[in-house]
Amino acid sequence: MANLLQLLGRGKPARPRPDSLRRYRVDVPMELPTTDAVFLVLRRMRTPLVVIVSVFAIMTFGLSMMPGTEENPERLAVFDSFYVISYTGLTIGYGEVPHEFSYAQRMWVTATIYACVIAWSYSIGALLSLSQEQTFRQAIRLQRFGRKVRGLQAPFVLVVGYGQAGEAVCRALEDQGRDFVVLDEDPQRVQQLALDGYSSDHPGFAASGRDPRMLGLAGLGHDRCEAVLALTDSDETNLSVVMSVNLLRPELMVIARCSDREHAQQMHDFAADVIINPFDRYGAYLVMALRRPAGFRLASWLMSKRGSNLPHRLSHLTDGQWVVCADGTFGFEVTRDLESAGLDVILVDPADGRPDVSDAVGFIAGAESDIVNMANAAHARIENDQLFIAVRQNSAVNAAPLQAFDADSVFIPTELLAREAVARITSPNYWSFIDHVLHEDDEWDRRVMDEIVAVVGDETPISTRLDLDFTSAPAVVRWLNGHELTLGDLVRDPDERDVRLAVYPAVLVRSGRRIFTPGMDEKLKEGDTLLLLGRELDLAVVRSTVFHDSAVEYVATGREVATAWVFRQLQKVTGREKATASRGPVPPPDEG
Amino acid sequence: MFGFFVLLAATLNFGYVLGDIDNPRLHNVYELYAAVVVNIIATILKFGDRTQIGAVHLATSLVASIQLIVAALVWIWARHVDPGGLTGQHMSSVVSIAAGALLANIVSIVLLVVETVSYRRR
Numbered sequence: 001m002a003n004l005l006q007l008l009g010r011g012k013p014a015r016p017r018p019d020s021l022r023r024y025r026v027d028v029p030m031e032l033p034t035t036d037a038v039f040l041v042l043r044r045m046r047t048p049l050v051v052i053v054s055v056f057a058i059m060t061f062g063l064s065m066m067p068g069t070e071e072n073p074e075r076l077a078v079f080d081s082f083y084v085i086s087y088t089g090l091t092i093g094y095g096e097v098p099h100e101f102s103y104a105q106r107m108w109v110t111a112t113i114y115a116c117v118i119a120w121s122y123s124i125g126a127l128l129s130l131s132q133e134q135t136f137r138q139a140i141r142l143q144r145f146g147r148k149v150r151g152l153q154a155p156f157v158l159v160v161g162y163g164q165a166g167e168a169v170c171r172a173l174e175d176q177g178r179d180f181v182v183l184d185e186d187p188q189r190v191q192q193l194a195l196d197g198y199s200s201d202h203p204g205f206a207a208s209g210r211d212p213r214m215l216g217l218a219g220l221g222h223d224r225c226e227a228v229l230a231l232t233d234s235d236e237t238n239l240s241v242v243m244s245v246n247l248l249r250p251e252l253m254v255i256a257r258c259s260d261r262e263h264a265q266q267m268h269d270f271a272a273d274v275i276i277n278p279f280d281r282y283g284a285y286l287v288m289a290l291r292r293p294a295g296f297r298l299a300s301w302l303m304s305k306r307g308s309n310l311p312h313r314l315s316h317l318t319d320g321q322w323v324v325c326a327d328g329t330f331g332f333e334v335t336r337d338l339e340s341a342g343l344d345v346i347l348v349d350p351a352d353g354r355p356d357v358s359d360a361v362g363f364i365a366g367a368e369s370d371i372v373n374m375a376n377a378a379h380a381r382i383e384n385d386q387l388f389i390a391v392r393q394n395s396a397v398n399a400a401p402l403q404a405f406d407a408d409s410v411f412i413p414t415e416l417l418a419r420e421a422v423a424r425i426t427s428p429n430y431w432s433f434i435d436h437v438l439h440e441d442d443e444w445d446r447r448v449m450d451e452i453v454a455v456v457g458d459e460t461p462i463s464t465r466l467d468l469d470f471t472s473a474p475a476v477v478r479w480l481n482g483h484e485l486t487l488g489d490l491v492r493d494p495d496e497r498d499v500r501l502a503v504y505p506a507v508l509v510r511s512g513r514r515i516f517t518p519g520m521d522e523k524l525k526e527g528d529t530l531l532l533l534g535r536e537l538d539l540a541v542v543r544s545t546v547f548h549d550s551a552v553e554y555v556a557t558g559r560e561v562a563t564a565w566v567f568r569q570l571q572k573v574t575g576r577e578k579a580t581a582s583r584g585p586v587p588p589p590d591e592g
Numbered sequence: 593m594f595g596f597f598v599l600l601a602a603t604l605n606f607g608y609v610l611g612d613i614d615n616p617r618l619h620n621v622y623e624l625y626a627a628v629v630v631n632i633i634a635t636i637l638k639f640g641d642r643t644q645i646g647a648v649h650l651a652t653s654l655v656a657s658i659q660l661i662v663a664a665l666v667w668i669w670a671r672h673v674d675p676g677g678l679t680g681q682h683m684s685s686v687v688s689i690a691a692g693a694l695l696a697n698i699v700s701i702v703l704l705v706v707e708t709v710s711y712r713r714r
Contacts, residue, residue, distance in 0.1 A: 043640030050633050057629035061622070078625050079668045 020250030020271060028221030028248045029213040030146075037139040044130050048123035055119040059112040060085045069102040076105070084109065089116035141205070142217070148203040149219045154179050157425065158219050160209035160241050161232030162189045164396055165257065167196065168418030169229060169425075174198050175306050176426065183209050183218050185232070209237050212244040220249055227253040227425055231417065235263040239270075246270040255421050260329055276420050278413035279330045283337025285416075286364075286390065286409070288438070290317050291341065294446035299437045301449075301460060302430075303419040309458050310449075317388050317408070318361050323348060325355045325376050326366030330392065334364060354379045362388040366411070370398040377407060429514070429531040430463045433506045436516050448517055452533060455504045461533035463506070466543065468528045473546035477526050485556050487530075488520030491542065494551040497558055503534035503542055594649075595704055597634040601656065602697035604630055609691045614680030619687055621667065628664055631657040631693070634700075645707055652700040659693035 063081035068074055076084070080098060087093050088109055101109065130136050156179035159166050166182065170193075173180050182204035184190050193204040207214040209232060219225045228245050230238035238256045245254045247270075255274040258264045267275050289296040293313055301310050321344045324335050331347050338345045348355040350367040354376060357363050363380040365373035370393060377391045390409040393402050402410055424431045437445055452461065470477050479485055487508070493499040508518040509529040515522075532539060545551045550561035562568050604627040611618030635657050638650040663686050670682035 039640045039642055041640070046636055046639055049636045049639070053629065053632050053636065057625075061625065077671065078621050079672060 020246050021269075022247050022250055026248060028216040030216040030221060037136060037143050040136055040139055041127075041130065045123070045127065048119075048126045052119050052123055055115050056085060056089060059089070059108070059115060063105065063108050063112070066105040066108050067102060068105070069100060072099050085112055088112050089120075145203055145205040146217045149181055149217065149222065152179055152181070152203075152219065152222065152224055155224045155226045156180055156219065156222075157226055158183070158215070158228045160184070160215075160228065160230050160237070161257075162193060162204070163231065163233060164414035165417045165421070166229075166231045167192075168415060169231065169421050170196075170198070170202070172305070172418070172422040173425075174200075174202075181219050183207055183214060185209075185237075210240045212248065215241065215244050216248075220245065220252075225249070225252060227255065229421055229425070230254065230256040231421070232257070235259055239263055239266055242267045242270045242272045246272075253425075255424060257417055257421075274421075274424055276417050277333070278416045279333040280337070281416055281420070282330075282411045282413075283334040286334070287337055287341040287343075289409070290319075290343075292442040292445065293317075294442045294449060295437060295440065298445050298449040298452075299434055302434050302437065303423045304460050305419075306460055306462065308460050310453060319343065320361030321346065321359055322362040322364065323355050323357050323360045323380075324364045324366060325350050326364065326392070327351070328368060330366045330368075334366060350376065357384050357387060360384065360387060362390070364390045364392075364411075366390075366392040368394060370394050370402075374398075374401065374405065377405065426463060427465055427531070429465060429507045429509060429529070432514055433516065433531060451517070452504050452506075455500065456502050456534050461504065462536050462539060464532050464534075464539045464543070466530040466532055466546070468524060468526060468530070468546070475549045475552045476524070476546045478549060479552045479556060480524065480526050483556065485524050485552065486520065487518055487522045487524060489555045490524065490530075490545070491520075491532075492555040494541065494545045494548070494555055497555050501534065501538040501541055503532050503538050505530055506533050507531035594634065594637045595708075597630055597637060598649075598653070598697070598700045598704055601627060601630040601634050601653075602694070602701050605656070605660070605690060605694045605697050609687055609694050613687045614684040616678050616680070616683045619683065624660070624664060624667065624686075624690065627690070627693075628657070628660045631660055631697070645703060649700060649703055652696045652703065656693040656696035656700065659689055659696065663687075663689040663693065 060078070060082045063085060064076050064078050066075065068076070076098075084093070084097065089112065092113060093109070096105075157173060158181050159170060159173075160183045162170070162182045162184040166184070170180055170182065179200075180202055182190065182193050182202060184204070184206060185208045187206035190204045190206040193202065203218075205214070205218065207218075209215060209230065212220075215228075220228065228241060230241035232238055235258055238258060242254050242256050245252055250271070253274075254272045255276065256267050256272045258267060258275050258277050259279060260277075264275050264277060285296065285300070288299075297311055297313060301308075304311070319342075322338055323346050324331055324338070325348045326334065327350055331349075335345050335347045346355075346360075350369075350372050355363070357380045363377070365377040365380070367373050367376070373391050373393075377389050380387055380389055388409075389407045390411060391402060391405070391407040392411045392413070393399065394413070423434055437448070440448075467473065468476050468480075476485060476490075487505055489497075491501050491503045491505065493501055505518055506516070507530070508515040508522065509531075510525065511527070532542065534542075545555060553559055553561045562571050604623055608619055608623040608627055631653060635650065635653040638646055638653055641647065641650065666682065666689065667678075667686045670678045670686070674682070
């Protein structure tokens with residue numbers, strides 16, 4: 001057991017350092033040198049505009065110089081000719097004002113028409129070709145993106161890397177109703193963001209997370225930025241994001257993906273809050289599933305997507321010889337984990353052909369190619385059908401055949417990554433509860449799992465945080481001033497207090513200390529914070545209960561309290577009468 | 593290029609303003625017209641310049657252009673709309689507005705000179 005705890009401990013968050021590596025406070029860079037599209041337009045439009053102005057000027061001047069007709073020998077005044085040229089240049093005119101033109105004037109106006117058409121078509125062509133230009137469009141996109149990010153009002157998360165993991169995280173964030181901003185190097189993946197059908201429009205831009213200015217533009221310097229997630233498949237990019245955040249905004253939470261130890265160590269140096277190495281974690285989870293099935297089930301249930309059912313217990317997972325068929329770091333990591341849990345592990349290279357599994361109890365197909373994994377897993381099953389088979393799935397396109405194959409465990413690195421990242425970012429208390437589950441003994445986990453399932457049901461619960469302070473629970477605070485309220489009362493239905501809502505209080509935070517699975521008779525105090533798990537509607541009921549004095553009084557005592565002021569006053573009077581009546585004239589002690 | 597237009601704008605402007613303020617015969621309308629056009633071109637030439645001095649240039653040219661356009665509008669009003677015709681009173685207001693534009697143009701030239709001198713030093 002000690003082994004196991006050590007294993008999981010390795011994946012624990014780096015302890016947040018009181019000081020970051022920042023020595024000087026530097027503003028987060030925002031502006032890219034060639035961003036302002038307006039300036040670009042203006043610069044490019046100088047020549048066309050000068051051409052138009054010159055044509056108008058020359059034509060106006062010339063018209064005012066042309067001799068008039070015999071009846072009106074005076075030449076046109078400057079203003080008159082400007083008037084004529086204006087409407088001629090813009091619309092090909094509507095007549096001769098202030099009086100009929102002479103032939104000289106008509107010739108000049110004809111020349112004007114052609115000159116103006118050429119000048120206009122040149123300018124409009126220049127403007128159109130500018131709007132087609134890639135650099136200009138990029139500048140416009142960048143500006144629009146920056147404006148959108150600056151306009152964000154609600155707290156948001158900056159997600160760098162929109163691959164499978166990034167997408168899963170974004171979905172989960174949206175489920176929780178949170179905003180996010182996406183950066184990804186690949187423009188196609190950013191376009192995918194718009195097509196993926198989120199309920200609201202989330203800003204995304206195609207740029208590398210290695211550029212701190214891009215991070216700044218994507219909201220690193222924004223007041224409402226809560227956390228940064230570095231989920232690209234390049235460790236170096238993730239490291240660079242971690243560095244930028246540590247040096248520019250050390251107060252933000254950073255979750256980084258990593259696939260080798262060297263980079264993980266460097267991220268630790270830059271005090272990343274959480275470093276998730278899916279390869280490393282999978283072995284630990286597998287060992288946990290073997291040694292502490294209940295804890296594993298509960299933890300993976302709490303981390304799974306909204307609406308998923310309680311996972312089945314992994315069957316025929318036993319001690320014995322394990323065969324790992326993998327290349328790259330995954331084989332190394334998982335072998336290490338299984339070995340340190342005391343298992344007998346044989347690591348084979350997939351290039352050496354089909355592994356021999358006749359004496360084994362477990363087989364892990366962990367090559368980098370899904371096809372190789374499927375082939376090896378199929379062969380293993382044919383050879384030994386009592387085998388526990390785990391398959392690594394690298395690409396989402398192979399999900400259907402793998403599902404049909406029904407391996408005992410499927411390892412999807414990006415999904416594991418996304419689940420952990422989401423669980424951590426949901427709220428610190430939610431993660432602390434999962435962390436507690438991971439470290440408690442199996443008996444406790446089983447009991448808690450049964451309790452939660454009994455209250456909430458089979459589907460993954462939703463979590464919510466409830467602060468018992470004057471802003472988010474005014475009625476409770478008023479009630480606690482002189483009365484008592486237990487945790488059990490709070491989860492009663494305010495319509496019928498004998499009914500318990502599908503709400504399970506998982507954590508109670510009181511003066512900085514966390515109490516896990518607090519008892520129902522725990523007396524609440526002002527300033528407590530609760531982490532509640534439950535069904536969405538029931539959580540909403542609890543959140544509304546704490547705002548209504550009458551509801552709080554009812555769940556606490558069972559007294560029906562009128563909501564309207566008039567009736568409350570009436571109730572007070574009658575209540576007092578009743579109270580005096582019930583105390584009543586005490587029958588005098590028999591004097592004998 | 594810009595220097596040429598700024599200088600030309602200032603000289604035309606100066607030439608127009610020169611002379612008795614209320615005597616229409618001393619202020620040729622074509623000169624005013626040319627000053628307006630050249631000033632507008634000078635303004636356009638500073639579009640999209642993001643340097644500090646470029647922005648100031650844009651501001652001064654823009655001020656001069658606006659002043660000259662207002663002067664031209666006043667002249668048009670006096671010449672064509674007002675029943676009294678182009679009086680000395682009208683003429684003096686046209687010229688004084690144009691003189692304001694001249695001030696802005698002079699600032700432009702000073703800036704231009706400063707820019708040129710500091711460029712040589714570097």
